[in-house]
Amino acid sequence: MRLNTDRLIVRDFMNHDFPDYLAYIMDQELRRALGLNGVTDEASARETFDWLIKNRTFLALEKKETGTVIGHICIHPPYAPPANDPVYRGKKGCSLSFALARAEQRKGYMEEALRGLIAFLLSQGKADYIDCEYTVGNAASKALQEKLGFVLWGKESFDAEEVVISVLEKEKATGTAGTVCVKTNN
Secondary structure (H helix, E strand, O other), X not given: OEXXXXXEEEEXXXXXXXXXXXXXXXXXXXXXXXXXXXXXXXXXXXXXXXXXXXXXXXXXXXXXXXXXXXXXXXXXOOOHHHHOOOOOOXXXXXXXXXXXXXXXXXXXXXXXXXXXXXXXXXXXXXXXXXXXXXXXXXXXXXXXXHHOOOEEEEEEEEOOEEEEEEXXXXXXXXXXXXXXXXEEEO
């Protein structure tokens, strides 16, 4: 998959991207906000990176200006609690998780990437709804999800962390995704 936005190329991760991934994922504050307690060193980061490449749609956020990967978005199967909700049962769903290097936060990169990806997923019939989770206390992720039109679904415990689940329904996403997506290859 490849999406171009104004400042980013959103594309599949490749093995040669690992040093960029390692540079941002080893930030202790970022890992805490993401609930990544098991990623503690280069070996565990590599294991996670390799698993994501093999088992998920794992997208790198590459800055056009520098060619550096500054973050990621991962597309997962829909999270089970909302998928089992009668409202969403039988509908196509997916779950998004994301991370951005702390030095690149608060510059609009993640919003830009997510708007493009959400527009693609919804307009191409890849999903009828999208869910996102954030750990309790991750105010930045909560604010971004709300800005994108996600609404509170509920709370669950996941790997000993309490997470808040938000959902964006295709029918209610009008105008949310915007037109940031310039080019799509897939």
